[in-house]
Amino acid sequence: TRAVLGKPQVFGSLSGVRFYAASVPTTKLFINGKFIESKATKWIDLHNPATNEVVTRVPESTRDEMLAAVGAAKQAFGEWSRTTILTRQACMFRLQHLVKQEQRHIAENITLEQGKTIPDAEGDVLRGLQVVEHSCSITSMQLGETMPSVAKDMDIHSYRVPLGVCAGITPFNFPAMIPLWMFPMAVVCGNTMVLKPSERDPGATMMLMELAQEAGIPDGVLNVIHGSVDAVNFICDNPDIKAISFVGSDHVGQHIYERGSKAGKRVQSNMGAKNHGVIMADANKEATLNQLVGAAFGAAGQRCMALPTAVFIGKAKEWIPELVERASRLKVNAGCQPGTDVGPLISPQAKDRVCRLVQSGVDAGATLLLDGRDVTVPGYPNGNFIGPTVMTNVAVDMECYKEEIFGPVLQCITVDTLDDAIDMINSNPYGNGTAIFTTNGATARRFTHEIDVGQVGINVPIPVPLPMFSFTGSRGSFRGDVNFYGKGGVQFYTQMKTVTSLWKAEDATDTKAQVVMPTMR
């Protein structure tokens, strides 16, 4: 029986009502292959976003616990990095099978802790599972290079070798996908890892650890600590941690990038976004409106690749009333209820922030075409719900445009030409994603080439690349040199070692010491 996955009182029930009459369970640490009760003095209550009932208590790991996690990872690195690549690949094949088998179970936990709908949570697991699947091709991806005969009897070859202990710090909005962007790639390359999941929904990470263990990944190779600011700063400063992968908000990402880099670590930091969808009047109206509604309000707008800003060119603006009508038909309810389109936001604070930003837009002159702020959800009076909200007459100097809203709010902007739209998007500091909706190939091509955003969709609203590519958000949405997963992932989690060897055909010895810089001849 599984320690974490097998605990129905923690992860099994979705009613939100039957929970914890008596005592609230705790989320464990995972250190050196064991799920351990923390000795923390500070605990964070984790609430079900649909009910605000406490689901579990998450520890702020003590310094000793964090040191133990890094110590276990450091200890495990020697042996793990010497395993054959086929052994590591075989672990990933088994992990792939186990995650697939447990997809629904993990999704239910995501709905409980994070709030998104069950089908959306299954997608969260699936998009991470695809990285596990891709990591199985490590035998081709981790190849080095060779160049024979660079001089007489001399050859050069390079290896891609692992870095050592790596750390992963993850956000609340994709509790399975984002840890899975990180640890399968890190571990399959021969590294060990300390993960620090979001304190708001660490359950999926704990389940994945249990599956990784079952897949044969040895004790100490993967470890999980919990907490927030202190745990993150510990990771930035600890000299045994060689690299940090971070996904989350801007100010935290910049802080980690700077503090981690200063401590000599490799850091990749995926941060906030403000993604624009551009709607040409020649677009397929039916498909475009459905895609806009799905991308703006799916996951209650809490996706870094959501489309919260729709830029209508020319006559396309005549579609806005129909867009509003479609948005108003979405069903707002708890994520565990069948047929739900829009679940709750992660916390009451997140809800307040979204409401405040919407109001700031109204106060600055924007028009509210659909206002979901006062939505009521029968059976869930205490949930953090906001219904689909649509604003128009939004200007680029408004706070609601400049800030990432991260809620079910679509801002409509109308402009005259494609050039106007491209200028607006390229002037925005973020570069995570964008999309154009058109039936004209030349328009799509021009947009693709002139837009300065790292991930572009053509009639695809949320263009998150599959893992044979990398997640290539750019400009203000990313700091670092190498992106997450795909070839970028292998580059991030390995460094090159280049060997120059001289094997003379016969035992000729040099007659004289070479004191000048060696040059290949």
Ligand code: NAD
């Ligand atoms: P967050 O920055 O609040 O939290 C991310 C991690 O940082 C968590 O593990 C948290 O414990 C830690 N943290 C929080 N505050 C901290 C502080 N003051 N000091 C040190 N560490 C701290 O982000 P979130 O709210 O969980 O996630 C939402 C954000 O993540 C959005 O901005 C979204 O755009 C972004 N995101 C980006 C991508 C991407 O790939 N670009 C993907 C998903 C989410």
